[in-house]
Amino acid sequence: METQTELTVAQCWQALREGVVGRIAVVHDRRPDIFPINYAVDHGTVVFRTGSGTLFTSSDGTFVAFEVDGYDVERAEAWSVVIRGVAHEVYQLDDALEAMRLPVHPWHDAPKPRIMRIHPDSVTGRRFVVKGGYQSRSRDLRP
DSSP states (O other): OOSEEEOOHHHHHHHHHHOSEEEEEEEETTEEEEEEEEOEEETTEEEEEEOSSHHHHHHBTEEEEEEEEEEETTTTEEEEEEEEEEEEEOOSHHHHHHHHTSSOOOSSSSOOOEEEEEEEEEEEEEEEEOTTSOOOOOOOOOO
């Protein structure tokens, strides 16, 4: 295998379907911000839930980036998928009812009543071999 390969759009969507947590990047007060979210893939879109705070106000009706990645220890292979597009709150009753059936539920007690859908205009991904396998670069510097 080459050191890095581009994923096809179909491979990107398959990786997205297998993921659990991704990161959504938004701009808030003219500064970038990023939020980890759980999500579901639905008819070529990404659906997530949120409250009424920064993530909602920074993403509704605007361009966002959404990233999911993973690492296969046995193959020493990492992958990353990025979608870019506009996020919108789901307003239509039939769409909201359908989205509510998706396995996207808050992981903590904070209410997440808003259902959001990212309509991508770009889907890209890559897979690459991690040279020498994975080694953590972090150190515990506590006494």
